[in-house]
Amino acid sequence: MTKTVSKSQAYLFNAILFWLITTSLFTWLPLVRIIGRPKEYYWGILGRSGEGMDGPYWIFIVGLVYVLLLFYSVFRIKIRAYSYALILLWSLFVIYVILKTILASEDSTIQGQGLHWEFRIWFLIIPALLFTLCTSVWITKELKNGVHFTITPWQKGNTKKLLLSLVLLMAAIVLFSLGNNYNWITSLAIITTIFQWIILVESLKPLKDI
Secondary structure (H helix, E strand, O other), rough: OOOOOOHHHHHHHHHHHHHHHHHHHHHHHHHHHHHHOOOOOEEEOOOEEEEEEEEEOOHHHHHHHHHHHHHHHHOOOOHHHHHHHHHHHHHHHHHHHHHHHHOOOOEEEEEOOOOOHHHHHHHHHHHHHHHHHHHHHHHHHHHHOOOOOOOOOOOOHHHOOOOOHHHHHHHHHHHHHHHHOOHHHHHHHHHHHHHHHHHHHHHHHHOOOO
């Protein structure tokens, strides 16, 4: 994606991209689960909660629109200030969500319904701060070194990846509908959704290297 980029900048970019994909899944995965099997799927975020479509699930839609714009700006918009702003705002928002949840209850946890894991949300505060710092350093390096991202036209390879992500999305929805939100079928649906989201993000990348 770049013509000239130092190894440190590339490592920082890849680390930031990993964090963005991971955190953005919290907007996408609940929506896919709500579509596939809303019954007995309980969710909660920012003090709001619900079961399936019973509740303000629009929160996830707003989040999804934001992260899609974020990833699009990272790979497809030449004016880098847009991507810098969107990434920093998202990083600060993640920190805000973590702190708000901790202040509401120190025992708050993140639960992986279907994958059978659970951990205290305060575990995420250090990674969130670290990746926000990485983002700031990466932006500073890019501005200082005058690195420009090469935006290539959309190609057949991008379309193929996008179509593959849509196929995986359909498969995930079907799997969620067949599962019960807690069994191995649901686990498979979650894993499928994660891979689908990664491929969707990959479809936005220029086919030339970063």
